[in-house]
Amino acid sequence: MSEIYSFDVTANNGNELQLADYKGKVLLIVNTASKCGFTPQYEGLQSLYEKYKDQGFEVLAFPCDQFGHQEPGSDSDIQNFCTTRFSVSFPLFEKTEVNGDDAHPLFKYLKKQAPGIFGSEMVKWNFTKFLVGKDGKVMARYAPKTAPENIEADIKAALSL
Structure with missing residues (x-):
């Protein structure tokens, strides 16, 4: 598949759903988890x-x-946890594998378009984030420890393109 909009995904x-439904939007695609040290990032x-929708x-959150x-x-x-604990209203998708032979094709694509440190295509941990521009191109990849508020400037810039 040559572009992000050609992928189908399954909602929680x-x-x-088809990612084509999000064409023309800036996307932040995140692999998430409910019992992780980074779980409080749901709040960010x-x-x-809420600020930019x-x-x-x-x-787009993909529990893993x-x-x-x-x-x-x-x-x-997962849906119950996210809505009651963090008042999440953004889309949640079904539990998804992001690494290995059974990795969802979307994550295979994202990792190829935005490799990690030293060119690694592995997702290292929960809350790895991929920023996708309005044109469907992967703009950036952020490490799990990168707090959502620390990528706000990149989101604003992507929205202004």
């Missing part, structure tokens, strides 16, 4: 979403259980 509620992600910004079994719950459990 089981509905099939929600804050960015009316300008064409979307946070590949790192220390930190996302053990069902999709329903």
Whole structure:
């Protein structure tokens, strides 16, 4: 697949969606987990979403259980946790693998377009973030420790393009 809009994804509620539905928007795609030291980043992600969603910004969260079994719950459990604990209103998707043979094609694409340190295409941990511009091109990759508020300037810049 040659562009991000050609991928299909499954929402947390089981509905099939196409990333083409987000064409023309700035996307922050994040692999998340409910029992991780970085889980409080949900608050920062929600804050960015609320601040910029009316300008064409979307946070797309893909829960992942590949790192220390930190996302053990069902999709329903994850939805409940995110909405009650962090008032998350941005889209949540079904639990997704981001590394290995069973990695979702979207994450294979993102990792190839924006490799990590030393060119690695592996996602190292939960809360790795990929910023995608309105044109569908991957603009940046951020490490798990990068707090959402620390990429706000990049989001603003992407929205102004």
